[in-house]
Amino acid sequence: MDFAKYLPLSQRRPADEVNVTGDRRAEIAAVVREAHRLILSAPEGERDARARTFAANAGLAMPAPPADSADALPASADAIESGDRRKIAELERVVEAALRLSDALGLNAEIAPLTYGAVAMYASTTAPFDRRAAISGHSVVAVDGDWRLGQGPELHGTAEGIVRFLTGLSDVPPRPPAR
Structure with missing residues (x-):
């Protein structure tokens, strides 16, 4: 007797799972780009400090001063997207950092x-x-x-x-x- 047909997961409809992955590069890059969008709404004198705080909270490497940290975020997002695989724990940290940033700026983060x-x-x-x-x-x-x-x-x-x-x-x- 085939008992597998009685298991809950064996009866679901087949679906295309070719794009299912544990790699979170694209999502992390999108959130970093959103953080950059949020930072651009801050007064110009605060942008680099806000970018450094976001990067520290998100666990991202940023260029050393005097480089513009705010302007480095899009390049950081590109590097993340084309770099090594990223895990869900990293995504959580970046999302949490973006939400903290949005709170500090009084704006809504647009996250998927x-x-x-x-x-x-x-x-x-x-x-x-x-x-x-x-x-x-x-x-x-x-x-x-x-x-x-x-x-x-x-x-x-x-x-x-x-x-x-x-x-x-x-x-x-x-x-x-x-x-």
Whole structure:
């Protein structure tokens, strides 16, 4: 008897998975480019300091002074995109740094919902215990993205809000849907 057909994953519809990868270079580069866009909105005298802070928080190497740090970000993004493979932990760090930057500038970071989803999935396993406990046993649904994680009763939040909660940038957890 073939027991495999009774396993939950064996019955899903086949899909093209040729582009599925653990390499996060493209997403990291996109977030670095977004950070550069955010930095350009800062007063000119603050841009290099903001770029250095972002790079330090993101774990990125930047040129030594007196080089313009803000102007180095697009080249850094290009190098990341064409360089060695990058892991999800690096993506989480860069997204968190971009969110900190957006908070400091009072702007909204424009990060792809699926990038937030990847970071949320990773953070749901590495976040402090109290944050993991808040979503444990639930299906966390991004109301503005095409993703969900976990199983159980639904908790809703924006993709950014879920990531902010799991990374400790916000104390507002995803909530049950309004009735």
